[in-house]
Amino acid sequence: MEQMPSGDVLDSLIESGLHEMERERSGLLLSGFSAGLDIGFGPLLMAVLLTLSEGTFGDLSTEILLATAYSVGFLFVILGRSELFTEHTTLAVIPVLDGQASFGQLGRLWGLVYAGNLVGGAVFTFLAVLLMPGLGVVSPEAFETIAYKLVSHDLSWLFIAGIFAGWLMGLMAWLITAAQETMSRIVIIWIVAATIGILHLPHSIAGNVEVLFGLFMSPAITLADYLAFQILATIGNAVGGAIFVAVLKYGHVVRGAQ
Numbered sequence: 268m269e270q271m272p273s274g275d276v277l278d279s280l281i282e283s284g285l286h287e288m289e290r291e292r293s294g295l296l297l298s299g300f301s302a303g304l305d306i307g308f309g310p311l312l313m314a315v316l317l318t319l320s321e322g323t324f325g326d327l328s329t330e331i332l333l334a335t336a337y338s339v340g341f342l343f344v345i346l347g348r349s350e351l352f353t354e355h356t357t358l359a360v361i362p363v364l365d366g367q368a369s370f371g372q373l374g375r376l377w378g379l380v381y382a383g384n385l386v387g388g389a390v391f392t393f394l395a396v397l398l399m400p401g402l403g404v405v406s407p408e409a410f411e412t413i414a415y416k417l418v419s420h421d422l423s424w425l426f427i428a429g430i431f432a433g434w435l436m437g438l439m440a441w442l443i444t445a446a447q448e449t450m451s452r453i454v455i456i457w458i459v460a461a462t463i464g465i466l467h468l469p470h471s472i473a474g475n476v477e478v479l480f481g482l483f484m485s486p487a488i489t490l491a492d493y494l495a496f497q498i499l500a501t502i503g504n505a506v507g508g509a510i511f512v513a514v515l516k517y518g519h520v521v522r523g524a525q
Contacts, residue, residue, distance in 0.1 A: 276445045277361065277520045283444075284362040287355065288372045295350060295379040302349035302380075303387020307476040309340025309460075311395050314409040314480065324416060330465055337464030338457045340473060345443065345456055352381040352472055352501075356508030357437035364517045381501070384472045392479040407484045414481020416467050417474055418492040422499060425469055429503020430511070432468035435459050436504065437512025469500035 271279065287295070313336045322329030344351050359376050362368035399405045420428070439459040446452050463470055478496050481488030 271445050271447070273445075273516075273520045276441060277517065279444050280358055280361050280441070281365055281367060284355075284359045285367060287350070287359065288362070288368055288376050292379060295376065296383045298350040299352070299380040299383020300387040300390075301347075301383075302344045302351045303384040303389075303472065303475075304391045305343040305347060305349060305387075306340035306351070306384075306473050307388055307391030307395065308343060309337045309464075309473055310413060310477045310480065311391075311399065311405070312336040312339055313413055313464075313477075314399075314405045317409040317412060318404060318406045324412070324467075331461075334461040334464035335457070337473070338460035341456050341460040342453065345439075346449075346452070350380045350383065351436075352377065352384050353433060353436040353470060353504050353508060354440045355380055356433055356505045357440045357513045360509045360513035361517055364513065377505075385475055385497075388472060388475040389479060392476050392483060396480065396483045410480035410483075411485035411487060414478045414485065414488045417469055417478055418481070418488060418496050422495060425496060425499035426503045428466075429469045429471070429500040430507035431466070431503075432463050432470045432500070433504035433507025433509075434511040435463055435468070435507075436470070437508035440508075441512060441516060469496060469503065471497060471501040471504045474500055 313333045316332055316336050317323065317329075320329055320332065322332075324330065324333075341351075345354070355376060359368075359373050363370060363373050396410065400407060436459070439455060442455045442459075443452050446455060463473075475497060478488065478493050482490065482493050
């Protein structure tokens, strides 16, 4: 597996981050919206498999199957070059650390991509809960089960686990940039996304769809559950990607070059 040297990876991430910051507002919003739509296929496939499978969460074979299904949405988004907020928590921080972009530019990029992701995810969820049960391949109980797995924890867990999810997404962004082959990138995306899935870590964009499934389909999931999840998962993801990947990777590459 051919890989870039660390310095070249850093340069490529800076170039990509600056390119995204310079894009038009409408382009970022549409790309973020597309990513929000596409990532929903992962949680939807999880609900379908949970409906059709005899197993449930806690069963090893079912957990592996659901984690693999979860990664499908990430494959669609990342290989399709749509904009995902949790990638940009690493990608866009590095040009700021390097002094080539401002915090204002970072905030603009984050805000536009995040808004597009959430709206896209909400539209996908609405369409899924409206159309899928009628096909007989997914049950309302499966939507509730997936959502409850994320909101049944206390608030401190949501934040700390969100850090780990953001950390993993930052590593994904770094490793995908380092990899030179499409197949290598597919394997990286699958490993990282499946790890997030099997650990049931709160990912603010995929989880947006998962928890909205429950909010739309079950009285057991409340708006307060959704808001608590979304706020803490988002903050945790941002901290994990920005500090544990962007700051540390940038620091060791720059210091190593001195």
